[in-house]
Amino acid sequence: MLGNFSFGDYFKKEAIKWAWELTTIEFGLPANRLWISIYEEDDEAFAIWHDEVGVPVDRIKRMGEDDNFWTSGITGPCGPCSEIYYDFQPEKGYSDVDLGDDTRFMEFYNLVFMQYNKRDDGSLEPLKQKNIDTGLGLERMARILQKVPNNYETDLIYPIIQKASELANVTYDTADNQSKTNLKIIGDHMRAVVYLISDGVVPSNIGRGYVVRRLIRRVVRTGRLLGIKGDGIGNIDRAFTPLIAEKVIALSNHIDEDVKGRAGRILEELKREELRFVQTLERGEKLLEEMLADALASAKEGGRIPCLAGKDAFLLYDTYGFPVEITTEVAQERGVVVDMEGFDIEMDNQRRQSQAAHNVVKLEVGEGADIMETISDTEFLGYDTLSAKAIVESLIVNGNPVLQVSEGNDVEVLLNRTPFYAESGGQIGDHGFIYISEGENSQNVVVEVKDVQKSAGSIFVHKGIIKQGILEVGREVEAAVDAELRQRAKVHHTATHLLQSALKRTIGQETSQAGSLVAFDRLRFDFNYHRPLVDAEIVKIEELINGWIGDAVLLQTKVMPLTEAKKAGAIAMFGEKYGEEVRVVEVPGVSMELCGGTHVFNTSEIRGFKIISEQGIASGVRRIEAVAGDAFIEYVNTRDSHMKRLCTMLKVKAEDVTTRVDNLLEELRMARNEISNLREKTAVFKASSIANKAFLVGTSKEIRVLVEYMDDTDADSLKSAAEFLIDNLQDPAAIVLGSCPGEGKVSLVAAFTPSVVDLGVQAGKFIGSIAKLCGGGGGGRPNFAQAGGRKPENLLDALENARSELTRILSEKAS
Incomplete structure (x- = not known):
């Protein structure tokens, strides 16, 4: 959007004349193709357009409040506006003209005359200082000057569309309307995404990051509708969005050099997000197709309009990360409507369950004054x-x-x-x-x-x-x-600035802040990055920061115009709103940020810095927690105390602790293996002593059945016992064993020989039904299965039930 503004320097007459001069002389648009709209009561604007500019009466249209009166809200500054329209079909003449006919007319210039203040009662009072606010559509003007049928075919977007057409193996000019629409979506969305990522907004599931994610995902989905697979040039496992983004970046060279400088990050983010979403699409599309098929079948049986339930759409969104916008698009293609009301209910329920407390203080009063x-x-x-x-x-x-x-x-x-x-x-x-x-x-x-x-x-x-x-x-x-706590906060805030600078120097200038917490006991810094930091990177960051602390750098704080601060290179938090004057905190030679917080006077006050954790908190967002100042000293002292205690317990020097622990862990592993072997041998010994308890079932085929309780036997040992018994009892045989390996635990195992399985009796199904009696479940192969439970008090009854059921089933099968 282009525009010019005035805060009391000039008003209606100058704004109208200059807009006409820019349009007809500088841009060279023919005057006979321009139409004017004004507010129906704005006689002053009519007189200027007609008497001074010379626009014919029949090309000036008076319009109502909805179209030509601008307000900033229920109350506040407001005023009439005047718009300039371009006529694409002047041959239709002047009679019965409707400026709302967008096949013939396009508004491209809007002049807002803020001359009133709207009171609570709706009345208007003249402003002492009248203002001008104009807007001129850049893409609309490009469309007019380049004589193309729509904004998408201007040189601002069309080269991007051409690249997408190339990857889709279609020709835009001869493509059907749906394909053209899809190509326009890709052109428009890719341009937006490139600039957003360049400005530090990376794909995520919250806030503006989710907007970027939705745009990228719609591009990927639309590309697949056009037949673009992989990168579109034969590599199915690669991404195509970076190839289109390269065209956007090239178009930006003469507009914003920063975009080119951040190209590597932009392309990497797009590649990662697309490949991740392709996996999501494949899972989600399969499930969505099943849901749509069910919806169509149900509708056909009941004679209803096919409808996808809101809870199903929410399942796709919440569990599979499938955007509801894409669900709706796919459903519409299949003739199915989505129950958005039901989806919204599910979404609201989730928000209520997960809503965190916020820090906005609501000063709401009852019957008193506000x-x-x-x-x-x-x-x-x-x-x-x-x-x-x-x-x-x-x-x-x-x-x-x-x-x-x-x-x-x-x-x-x-x-x-x-x-x-x-x-x-x-x-x-x-x-x-x-x-x-x-x-x-x-x-x-x-x-x-x-x-x-x-x-x-x-x-x-x-x-x-x-x-x-x-x-x-x-x-x-x-x-x-509290001076001590304030100092702790100051130390952690300045350390946060040093951390951001160290991060940029270590992993790249393109990383940016995604959130922070400056507390008395620690600092927390969220930043955009696609992978965990390696140990060497963390060490380098700590060395940089502790080096700056040791350099005892004096901080400089000043207030300056926002434009001057940005020109000087001050880092601003993306999305934050700043006034015309901003406070800049600089650690000379290290960092410069817009910041209203409290800081130390000299970096030496920080005393020391240590990263205590680094982890991912969302897709593409990492979090560092660190301590500085007194919190750093406390952290070091606590760690030192723990180390001294370990040295005393292990009877070694500090430098030998890890070696001693490794040796102890190896000894523990060997001891556990030995204990496990002994348990298995004990279980096998016990099994050999109960083998003679097997009884015969069946008439045409005698089957040996053994169902027994084994005390003090864990799950692995129980398995070994069952394997021993099944190997030593002649086929056909069926074995069920149970034990209580610990408090509140039940272990069960079933082993059937091939002849028993051939009768249609499966170990997995059988042991699962028995485990339910013990408050558990399980399963496995037809010949061997394990299960568990949480009610050991029911085990003996469950084994008795297993004995009875196995006897009954095998008697019937082998009779």
Whole structure:
């Protein structure tokens, strides 16, 4: 979108004349093809267009509020607008013209005249300073100038479509309408995805990352509909999206050089996401086809419209990662509707179950006045001081404003100014005290602050408990931050900046922050990366950071215009909203970031840094947890204490601990093997002593049956006993053994010779039915199977049942 803006410098007359000049002179569009729409009551705009610009009356259309009056909301700045349309079919003349006919007309320029303020009652009052906000569609202008039938065939997108056509082995100009639509989808989505990944948004299952994932997956799905398999040039196990992305990157060279510089990362992310989704597609498509077939069959039997149940669509989404948009598309192709209402119900149920508590403080009041309209933003003093005098502007208990709060009650305190840092930018809120001390004979007041949050705007909410006295609105108090905890937070926040810089230097500049937590006891940093870090990378990161700590670098903090900060190379968190002026925290020669948090003055204050864990938390997102400062010292001391204890227990020096542990583990393994062998030998010995308990069943064929309980025998030993017995009893034979290897455990095994199996009696099915009596289950091959249970008190009865059932079944089979 192109545009020009004015905040009181010029207004309607200049905006209209300049728009006409740009359109007809600079772009050279013929005036007789341009039509104008204005708000029906905007006589001023009509006069400018007709009397001063010279547009004929019959090409100026007055339109209603829905079309030509712009508002920012229910209340606030608003005003009429005027639009310029291009006429693709002027031969149709001037009579009965409808600018809404998009086969003939296309709006490409919109001029918004913000001249009113809309009140709560709907009335309009003139603004003292009138503003201009215009929008000119870049792709629409390109379509007009390049004389192509739609935006997709401009030189902004068409080369991407041509690349997709090449991979699909189709010619765009002669393709059917559906194929053209599919090619347009690929062209449009691939351009968006390349720029999003370039800006640091990687595929994930949450937030903007899920938008990228959905776009890529639709491209892959659409490519498959066009017949693109693999990379489209014969390699079935490769990806095609990187080949199309290369065309997007090439088109971006003269627009955004950063895209070319990040090409490697863009192509790698696309390749990984596509290949992962192809596996998902293959699993999901198979299941979806079965579901659609069932839906079609059920509808045919009942004479209903085929419908895919919402819970089935949600199963595909939740279990198989199959986007509901693709489910809907595939279903529509088969003539099946998707129960989206049912899907939404399932989704809402899941959200309710997994919804985490958030930190937005809701200052909702009952019958009182809205607190937000009576309190100004809190003045933050915490960069320069840890204590300050302030006035209590409001007290809130259970969401309602009160005039005073007594000892023992939880309270939210709103001050006019504060040294307390409110949680934001990943850094948790300060702890400390708000108090009134008026001498021995006066009532002192103490509030212990355990959290500080920001409400809408910048009102700081101090959450705590009244430890002493009664706090009243309007009183002057002393607000004091816990200096030790603030220092811990400062250390971890600066260490977080060093960590991001070290990560970029170790694994590549393309990695970017995906989230963070700066706490008193640790820091947590989430970043975009496709694989776990190896030990050598973690060591390098730690060495870089501890080196910067040892260099004792003085930090520099300054406030500057956002544009200047970005030009200087300051890192901004993608998706964050910044004002025109921003705070920049720089560790010279190391890092520069936009940041409103608290930091150390010198890197030497950090003292030391250690990564304590690194793990994946989502697709393409890794998480590092680390400690610094006092938390680092505590971590090292704790580890040292553990090591000393190990040395004492193992009677070795620290450098010999791992060798000693390896030796002990090997000894333990050998001992366990020896115990296992002894148990199996014992079980075989026990088995030989019970073999003579086998009894004969059947008349035409005598079958030896043995069903026995073996005490103190684990599952493996029970298996060995059954194998011994089946080898030593003559065919035909059927054996069932049971034991209780531990508290609350049951082990069962069944072994049948080939002749018994030939009679149609299978060990797997039989032992499974017996195991149910013991609160368990199991199965296996027809000739040999194992099972388990959780009710040892039922085992003897279960074995008796097995004996009776086996006797009955084999008697019938062998009679």
